[in-house]
Every structure is written in C-alpha cells, then in structure tokens.
C-alpha cells in the first residue's frame with residue numbers, strides 16, 4: 047500500500063476519535079472576553095498529547111494585555127521530535143471563542159453531533175481545526191516514527207481579542223524563531239480546498255472634536271463638537287469613501303467586496319454620557335463640548351500606512367479650512383501591517399499539492415479581509431512561511447448554530463497529514479509498515 051492510501055485509511059479509522067475530540071474541546075467554554083477556562087483546555091491538550099509522546103509546555107502570558115490572576119492567559123505548546131534532525135512543522139490554533147449571542151437551537155457548549163455536523167460555539171472557529179490538526183499529527187507520528195525534524199501543535203489564547211496573550215507572547219519568547227520552527231499552518235476555517243496567504247492591514251484611530259459647553263437654549267454662546275464631527279463625516283462622504291472604493295488590490299481577498307480599501311466608522315459618541323438604564327429624567331440642556339469617533343480602516347498591501355494616515359489628515363485639513371473654531375485630536379489606537387506569504391513558499395506549494403491529491407482540484411488562494419494570528423508570526427517571529435488552512439465555512443464563524451462538518455475535517459486531516467509526509471519525509475515514494483500504535 048502506498049503511503050497516501052495508508053494515511054487516508056488510518057485517518058478514516060480514527061473518525062470517532064476526531065468527533066469525540068472536537069466535542070470535548072467545544073464542551074470547555076473558553077469564552078473571550080473575559081478569557082475563561084484557558085488552563086482547563088491547555089491541561090486537556092497537554093494530557094492528550096503527552097500520552098502521544100509530545101513534550102508539552104504550558105506557558106502563561108504573564109504581564110501581557112488581558113492577563114490577570116483572575117483570568118490568566120494560558121497557552122500550550124507540544125513538540126514531538128523525529129528520529130533525525132530536520133525542519134519543524136507547527137500547527138497553531140486559538141482556543142478562545144467569542145460570546146454566544148442569541149438565536150441558538152443547539153446547546154452552544156454541548157458539542158452535539160447531528161447529521162454529520164458538530165454544533166457549538168467555536169466548532170468551526172476553530173476547535174474543529176484544532177482537533178483536525180491533532181488527528182493528522184498523531185496519525186503521522188504513529189505511522190512514520192522515523193521521520194526527520196519535528197511536529198508542533200499549539201493552543202493559544204486571545205486570538206479573538208488581538209492575540210497579545212497568545213501567539214504574540216509566544217513569538218516574543220522565541221517559540222516561532224526561525225531556528226525552532228520553519229513551517230506554520232493555522233487551521234482557521236477557510237474551507238478544505240483554500241489556502242489563505244495572509245490578510246489586509248488594519249489602522250484603528252480615535253478622533254475627538256472639541257467644542258465649548260453652553261446652555262442648550264443659546265447654542266450660539268457655545269460651540270457644538272457634534273456639528274464639527276458632522277462636518278468630518280460629510281467630508282469623508284464627499285472625498286474619502288469614493289477614493290477608497292477606487293483602490294483595488296491584486297491580493298486575492300475574499301469576499302469580493304473586500305478587494306478594495308475600506309473604512310468603518312466603528313462608533314461616534316458626542317455630548318453627555320448615556321444615562322443609566324434606570325434613570326427616568328430628561329437630559330440637561332447643554333451644547334456638547336466633545337465628540338469621539340473610532341475609525342476602523344482596512345488597507346491593502348499596495349498602500350503605505352503613511353498614506354492611510356495622510357488621507358484622514360487631509361479630511362481634517364479641509365474641514366479646518368472651512369470652520370474657524372474646528373479643533374481636534376487624532377490618536378492611533380492600533381495598527382497591523384498587511385501580510386501575504388509568497389505562493390512559491392514551501393508550505394504553500396506543499397499544502398497545494400496535498401489539496402490536489404485529496405480534493406482532486408487545484409487549491410484556491412485567498413487573503414483574509416481581517417487579521418488573525420499570522421500577523422504576530424510574521425512581524426514578531428519573522429517567519430514568512432506561514433498560511434491559514436483548515437476545515438469549516440468561514441461565514442459560520444461567530445454566528446448562532448455554528449457547526450463543523452465531520453467530512454470536511456476528515457478531508458482536511460488527510461491534507462495536513464500528507465503535508466507532513468511531504469515536508470518531513472521529503473518525497474512521495476514511501477511505503478510504510480503497520481502503524482506502531
């Protein structure tokens with residue numbers, strides 16, 4: 047039997063294990079925020095992988111954003127060395143899930159299997175992907191214990207809130223250093239036939255306009271900060287939004303609408319604070335002296351961050367030219383540069399070949415409209431040979447009745463296991479004996 051058929055048969059044989067593992071992971075409610083049950087899920091993964099011969103470390107991101115004694119940010123990194131030295135393939139999954147929200151018909155933490163789908167918060171984003179990579183790695187090390195190099199699996203905190211207590215922390219501590227890890231696959235739910243090469247950039251900023259408080263019956267004695275902000279929004283509608291719609295990228299971003307530059311006005315708050323829910327009185331009559339807007343700008347690999355900032359500055363300059371008392375403060379909150387792995391990078395070509403083998407069609411290359419933990423692996427870890435590849439339908443992420451299809455997980459596990467063979471055994475012409483399990 048050739049190695050591919052052997053791998054596929056072994057993965058099929060572990061279908062029940064894959065289902066049970068996914069269900070177990072869903073049943074640990076790792077909600078973020080606030081960051082519940084990170085230690086519990088890391089200990090679960092440690093026990094499982096240590097029993098398979100992995101060296102396992104639990105790493106708390108002490109001092110990172112979000113870490114506290116009440117909600118410690120725990121991460122798990124498991125490494126299995128081969129019989130000979132060589133390269134390391136690392137599968138990184140985040141263990142956190144977003145809030146449940148309304149309109150569920152399944153128990154969000156029940157992990158119910160119904161008609162070939164496993165339901166629950168995080169089923170698709172991304173505990174199904176985590177379970178898939180574990181089964182692929184376990185089958186690989188069981189069948190090919192003589193392999194060269196190493197296989198690593200990590201379960202990391204806080205991806206849904208920026209990844210600072212997770213992958214960013216591990217990257218700062220050298221876990222993604224080039225001498226330690228050479229290939230990274232992040233099993234986010236991008237569909238089993240797609241390779242995600244990277245993501246657009248992000249620039250978040252807070253703009254505050256200032257006015258002067260006065261009695262609301264005599265607004266001419268004050269200066270309304272909300273009207274100033276209105277002028278900013280108007281100028282954005284006139285010049286900025288049309289200009290952004292003109293900027294197109296060569297990055298294969300999905301969905302189609304995200305192939306251009308985008309700007310979301312995340313929030314605007316002007317004037318006095320919203321009253322408490324139990325307050326029954328009316329507001330007092332005041333001219334607002336402050337108005338704040340949060341901007342969420344997503345930009346393309348063809349754009350420079352300096353130009354992104356200059357465009358907003360130009361809007362403010364135009365408003366200033368027309369309004370004598372216009373005063374403002376612009377503050378950057380957060381930035382992530384766009385990243386895209388080259389199509390001829392080794393991890394890309396390997397997974398593409400494996401997709402062709404298993405799915406029987408060429409891989410589709412995509413770029414994510416939003417960011418994920420690849421940003422930290424690229425910027426802090428300096429590792430470019432990184433992709434997102436995993437089972438599941440991206441559109442289901444964060445929605446009610448989120449699920450992962452068992453068949454998709456099985457197919458993806460086959461792709462991942464073949465990728466391990468291609469990288470860590472170096473060629474396709476391997477025959478294997480009986481698994482040493």
Ligand SMILES: [Zn+2]
Nearest residue numbers: 171172205234
């Ligand atoms: Zn995710």
